[in-house]
Amino acid sequence: MAYHHYTLILxxxxxxxxxxxxxxRCKIRKFPHGFxxxxxxxxxxxxxxxxxxxxxxxxxxxxxxTRQYLVRDQSSGDTTDNSYYLYKRDVExxxxxxxxxxxxxxxxxxxxxxxxxxxxxKAGVAYYNNLINELLKHNIKPVVTIFHWxxxxxxxxxxxxxxxxxxDWYADYARTLFKLFGDRVKYWVTINEPHQVCYFAYGDKIxxxxxxxxxxxxxxxxxxxxxxxxxxxxxxxxxxxxxxxGIVFISLSAQWYEPLYKNQSKAAFDANQFEWEQYSHPxxxxxxxxxxxxxxxxxxxxxxxxxxxxRLPEFTPQEIQFIRxxxxxxxxxxxxxxxxxRNKSVYGYYESPSFNDDLGVFFHVLPExxxxxxxxxxxxxxxxxxxxxxxxxxxxxxxxxxxxxxFSTYGGRIDNDRVLYYTEYLSAMLDAMEEGSDVxxxxxxxxxxxxxxxxxxxxxxxxxxxxxxxxxxxRTPRKSAYVLREIFQTHLLNRCYIPDMxxxxxxx
Ligand SMILES: *[C@@H]1O[C@H](CO)[C@@H](O)[C@H](O)[C@H]1NC(C)=O
Ligand SMILES: *[C@@H]1O[C@H](CO)[C@@H](O)[C@H](O)[C@H]1NC(C)=O
Ligand SMILES: *[C@@H]1O[C@H](CO)[C@@H](O)[C@H](O)[C@H]1NC(C)=O
Numbered sequence: 001m002a003y004h005h006y007t008l009i010l011x012x013x014x015x016x017x018x019x020x021x022x023x024x025r026c027k028i029r030k031f032p033h034g035f036x037x038x039x040x041x042x043x044x045x046x047x048x049x050x051x052x053x054x055x056x057x058x059x060x061x062x063x064x065x066t067r068q069y070l071v072r073d074q075s076s077g078d079t080t081d082n083s084y085y086l087y088k089r090d091v092e093x094x095x096x097x098x099x100x101x102x103x104x105x106x107x108x109x110x111x112x113x114x115x116x117x118x119x120x121x122k123a124g125v126a127y128y129n130n131l132i133n134e135l136l137k138h139n140i141k142p143v144v145t146i147f148h149w150x151x152x153x154x155x156x157x158x159x160x161x162x163x164x165x166x167x168d169w170y171a172d173y174a175r176t177l178f179k180l181f182g183d184r185v186k187y188w189v190t191i192n193e194p195h196q197v198c199y200f201a202y203g204d205k206i207x208x209x210x211x212x213x214x215x216x217x218x219x220x221x222x223x224x225x226x227x228x229x230x231x232x233x234x235x236x237x238x239x240x241x242x243x244x245x246g247i248v249f250i251s252l253s254a255q256w257y258e259p260l261y262k263n264q265s266k267a268a269f270d271a272n273q274f275e276w277e278q279y280s281h282p283x284x285x286x287x288x289x290x291x292x293x294x295x296x297x298x299x300x301x302x303x304x305x306x307x308x309x310x311r312l313p314e315f316t317p318q319e320i321q322f323i324r325x326x327x328x329x330x331x332x333x334x335x336x337x338x339x340x341x342r343n344k345s346v347y348g349y350y351e352s353p354s355f356n357d358d359l360g361v362f363f364h365v366l367p368e369x370x371x372x373x374x375x376x377x378x379x380x381x382x383x384x385x386x387x388x389x390x391x392x393x394x395x396x397x398x399x400x401x402x403x404x405x406x407f408s409t410y411g412g413r414i415d416n417d418r419v420l421y422y423t424e425y426l427s428a429m430l431d432a433m434e435e436g437s438d439v440x441x442x443x444x445x446x447x448x449x450x451x452x453x454x455x456x457x458x459x460x461x462x463x464x465x466x467x468x469x470x471x472x473x474x475r476t477p478r479k480s481a482y483v484l485r486e487i488f489q490t491h492l493l494n495r496c497y498i499p500d501m502x503x504x505x506x507x508x
Contacts, residue, residue, distance in 0.1 A: 026496040029430050036141075036441040037488040039094065039463065040103035040404055042148035042192065044077045045450040047107060049084035053123035055110040058150040059160070060453075063208035070210055073456035080451045081466055082473045084127060091134045093447060093464055093475060096505040098489040101141040103403060103443050104131070105148035105192065108173055115152035115169065117176045125180055132184050143187040143403075143443075145251070146174050146232065149197060149207065149453075156209050161197060161221040167228045174232035178240045186246040189331055189403060190232045193253040194225040194279045203355050206454055215353030219298070219312045222290075226282050227319060230326040251331035251403040252279050254391075256383035260341035260364055267342035267361045269293070272390075274359040280330070282315070284395040288324035289315055298358050305353055330391060333404035333445075337383025339364040372417030376408045376459050379421055381428035388432035388439065399438045402429070406445035408452070408459040413501075418463070418480040423487075423495045430493065444484055448475050477505045 044060045051061075064076030083090055094102050109115070110124035132142050147170065151160055155169055174190065182188075191197065201207040203218030211217050229250050236248045257271035273281075273291040281291040289295075290312060299310040315323070340361040350356040369378035384405075391400065407421035422444065433439050449462035457468055463481040467474045482499030486492075489508070 026494070029427065029493040031430070031487075031491045031493070032433070033491075034440070035491065036100040037444075037484075038099045038101035038103055038141075038143065038441065039097065039444045039447040039484075040143075041081075041083070041090075041447050041450060042105040042145065042150075043107035043110070044080075044148070044150040045446075045452070046081040046083040046090075046104075046448070047110075048077065048079040048082040050076075050078045052084065053110075053127075054113050054121040055107065055124060056113040056115075057153040058107070058109045059153055059156045059208040060150050062153045062156075063210060067210065070205060071454050071456045072458050075451065075456035077451040079473075080468075081448060081475075082471075086473060087127075087131045088134060089475060090447065091131070091138060091140070092507070093477075094135070094140055095138050095507045096477070097463075097481060097485050098508065099140060100488075101143045101187065101441070101443075102135055102447075103143040103145065103189070105145035105150075105189075106177060107150055108147070109150070109152045111176065111180075112152070112173060115154045115173075117172050120176065120180075128181060132181060136184060141187065142181075142185050143189065144177070144181065144185045145189040145192050146177055147190065148192040149201075151209075160202075160209060161224050161228075162202065162211075162217055164224055164227075166224050167231055170228040171231040171235055175235050175239070178236055178244070182240050182244040182246065186244070188236065188246060188248045189251050190229045190248060190327075191225060192251045192403075193333055194222065194229070194250070195253055195276060197225060198222045199355055208453075214351055215355060215358065216311050218355055222278060223313045223315065226279065226323050230283075230323040233326040234322070247328045249327040249329040249331045249401065250279070250283065251333055252276055253333040253335075253404075254280070254387055255335060256337040256380075256387040256390075257340045257361075258337060258383065258386070260339040264341045267340045270297070270342075270359060271338070271340045271361050271363075274355070280391075280395065282320070282323045283325070283327050284330060284398055285324070286396075288320040294358075301353065301358050307353075311353060311358075328399070329401040329440075330395065330398040331401050331403040332387075332391070334384055334387060334402070335377050335405065335407075337369075337378065337380035337386075339366075371420060372407075372415075373410045374408045374459060376455070377406075377421070379407075379417075379424070381424040384425050385428040385431045388429060388437045389435065392432070392435075392437045397436065397438050399440055401440060402442045404443055404445040406461050408461045410458070411460055411465070413465055413476065413478045415478045415480050418478070419483050422480060422484060423493065426487065426493050427495060481505065 068074040198218040198221035202211045202221045205212040254276035257268045259265045259268040298312040302310045346360045371379045407418045446461040448464040449460040449466040452459040464475040
């Protein structure tokens, strides 16, 4: 799940017009033939068994054990859903839902306890072999994320994503996975949400390792993340693709930024550039490299602040070519929309230097965007439509794989707010597809409640509820699980469908 700016949230009393006409709500809509549905999780959030069978410490183990105050409920992923032991139940749930694929991630230190490929941990390999084989036995395609935030602590001690050698370390790890699992895994996600990895963990303290070295560390990280991703892509392309014939892509978190007023289009443009096009422009644009507006702005601010060079490192022309085109699909994680604006009072509002100061905009959400209790996600389906439409027009209609979309609650099995979110976001996605957006897969985040990073267990994203108070970690379907099952199995969207929850979920 993507984190987001909560630096400034203004609740505006005005109603702003921005509806996207969807026609009659109960009309049944069709997904195209071959469209794929799935759900997602990530290793640290569900596996538990943090120090079992040879797995060594990663940055989330370290943060939750030594800086508990950074986690809202002081919890950890030490046991969480215990999927290391309960993966067969997870696959059973996937079968109940009728998914085409399951997106999960591999824990680096479970496979490579030294961080490097000098030693491969047999027990870790066996765990993922068991999971992959169980999925394939039931006709569920594994979509495997190579890196979903749980970096080995040892590599963090060496600087993590701020050290240029991480490009080699990550590439060695990726190659190891292609070798071990590539005979059966045909969809690889290299890195999950580089913006979250870099901004929230290096430029702030919202994700591990919580370095909070603003305006510098997140930009060093950005360059290395992109080079690491591209290196893994080219390794697959050269060494594995001819035989394994798989797909390799990156998952970018992209929220939508809309001008608060018509005269604020530059602020919205800049927000989109900084918040996600920092990563999409180098890979998917015709010219490659970081977005020009971003390079210019950070270079200017850096000069004003007395830095001898831009705080945003440069790519060489060779690196620009190397990164451009290095993703078979546009993997997209989407949750939120914000209005943005800018006026003189933004200058000096944020700490300087910082990413937020470089971007220099205010963020706004509307009270009517809140459905349910949680402040975490807001309900703005037209923002998803606008984002998909922008990606189609700006980046030459790449194939989009929605790798995450979802909604958090504070619990309860009758999750009408989540049902509304899923059905309306799917409808907005269909709106974009009908106008030509090439979306080929949709992933609901998440299969089940899990450790939601520094929000601990307070924010629940699962379509299955998990009882964390008992060792069995009992999983029970919510209303949203019933609704998604109907959509996944029929390939139809009926926004007025009411499931009968008295009928137990069963494998059909
Ligand atoms: C931008 O538009 C808003 C709303 O229409 C208006 O209040 C504001 O004065 C405008 N700002 C500028 C700089 O034109
Ligand atoms: C600038 O924008 C912010 C956020 O919308 C607002 O609170 C503030 O009053 C504005 N300042 C000026 C000088 O217009
Ligand atoms: C949600 O937002 C409201 C209004 O801003 C605030 O009072 C409340 O504390 C927030 N809840 C959480 C759990 O952050």
